[in-house]
Amino acid sequence: MEKTDLQIAVEKELGIDLCPVFFADAEQYARRKLEVANRSAGREWGEDGYGDEYLVLLIPDVIREMAFSVYCEKRSVENLAARKAVTV
Numbered sequence: 001m002e003k004t005d006l007q008i009a010v011e012k013e014l015g016i017d018l019c020p021v022f023f024a025d026a027e028q029y030a031r032r033k034l035e036v037a038n039r040s041a042g043r044e045w046g047e048d049g050y051g052d053e054y055l056v057l058l059i060p061d062v063i064r065e066m067a068f069s070v071y072c073e074k075r076s077v078e079n080l081a082a083r084k085a086v087t088v
Helices: 005-014 018-041 052-087
Strands: none
Touching: 005 018, 005 052, 018 052
């Protein structure tokens, strides 16, 4: 699978190579966020709203959010296990 210019730009922004499937999921989520942001501001794509060029910044933020969610879930499981070990 060949990388798009957008994926190349995002990887440069993050300083890492991304799995194409993971990138596609993050891009899809970022595009939904972009659409919602433009709509809530009363703008359409390309009409004084944010366009695809903003995705180079938005996708890395989405990836960081995803990573933080995984971290929080992992810590929650660890904390729960630690509490159970103390109460048993």
